[in-house]
Amino acid sequence: MTRLKDVRSTEVTDAFDIEERWPELFDQLDESQRRAVLQVLAADRHEGWAPEP
Numbered sequence: 001m002t003r004l005k006d007v008r009s010t011e012v013t014d015a016f017d018i019e020e021r022w023p024e025l026f027d028q029l030d031e032s033q034r035r036a037v038l039q040v041l042a043a044d045r046h047e048g049w050a051p052e053p
């Protein structure tokens with residue numbers, strides 16, 4: 001049980017800051033395109049993907 005608690009606390013503290021980390025990816029996108037990219041990246045993250053630093 002402790003291990004599961006540790007994993008949950010780690011996931012909560014990981015910020016989904018894609019726009020802050022790589023703002024140039026979003027510079028040329030309109031609002032609809034930006035949301036679409038963020039939704040795909042969020043779905044990937046939920047599946048276990050993590051961006052490399």
